[in-house]
Amino acid sequence: MDSDLLVLLAACITLAAAAGCTAGPPVMNVTPGPVLPSPSLSPGLSVIPAPVQSCVTDEDCVPAQCCHPTSCINKVSKGVCDVMCTMNCAGPLDCGAGSCGCVNGTCGIARAGSAAAPVPVPVSLKLEAAPLRYSPVMSSTPGIGLTPNLTGFDVSSTDVEWNTSFGRFLTWSPPDYHVNQQGAFFINHGDKVYWSFSDMPASAGVPVVITVVARDIRTGTILGSSTVTLGWEGNSTVVVRSIL
Known part of the structure; x- marks a missing residue:
């Protein structure tokens, strides 16, 4: 083989080797897509089962x-x-x-403040009387009816004390309307009672004073009181003079 052919062959081998060392894998052209945000809750939003x-x-x-x-x-x-x-x-x-x-x-x-605070109810006791004039000869009633008007406390836990300077208290209620003698001092829970008398006092010039006191059963605290004053007319008639 002549020298020129050998030189040419060597040059081809050298070029082929150089091409094999520098060549890499084919490059792919990729167009990037849109970037999606990671899911999250809006600020202040909470989902509670x-x-x-x-x-x-x-x-x-x-x-x-x-x-x-x-x-x-x-x-x-x-x-x-x-x-x-x-x-x-x-x-x-x-x-x-x-x-x-x-x-x-x-x-x-x-x-806060969505519900109004309850307004306290003042504690009070005031008597109501009827009839305003009474005589033992009257057949429609056994005496002057006295009804305590109680406000601001529970009557079931309250003793109502009745006291009179003259005469006596009676109870007279359904179903049988039987008259029950209670005396000059009597305690109940605020039910209606009657005041009556049988004999005239020694002096018709002295008024009859009826006092009612509401007292807490547990503590003995006086919750309210009321006073009725009766006066005399003639020999056998009494009238309501004042209610305080």
């Missing part, structure tokens, strides 16, 4: 979030709060703005 909010009483409900809560859940469903919260008032429950409560079986937020 209905069973977690079920309740029976207000005591069942507590704030759902540890810091600046925006909703309420059943206390059994709440985890342990071990985070530090800022001191600012940011939620509907912060700084006394509202409280958790149970409404129709579901825990919710009750705004």
Whole structure:
């Protein structure tokens, strides 16, 4: 083989080797697609399953979030709060703005001041009398009926004490309307009683004073009182002069 052919063959081998070392895999042209955002909840939005909010009483409900809560859940469903919260008032429950409560079986937020505070009823006792004039010869009534008008306390836990300076008290009520003598001092729970007399006093110029006192059975505290003053007309008639 002549020298020129050998030189040419060597040059071809060298070029082929160089081409094999530098060549790489074919390049693919890829057009990038749109970048999709990762799913997330909007700020302040919390999704709470209905069973977690079920309740029976207000005591069942507590704030759902540890810091600046925006909703309420059943206390059994709440985890342990071990985070530090800022001191600012940011939620509907912060700084006394509202409280958790149970409404129709579901825990919710009750705004502060949404329900008006009950207005206290003043305690009072005032007697009502009828008829205003009485004589033992009257057949329609056994005496002057006295009805205590009680306001602001529970009569079931109250003793009503009756006291008269002259005459006596009677009870006369359905179903049999039997007259029961009770004397000059009598205690009941605020039922109507009657005052009557049989004999005239030593002096018709001395009025009859009837005093009624309502007293708390448990503490003995006087809750109210009322006084009726009776005066005499003639020999056998008494009239109501005043009620205080």
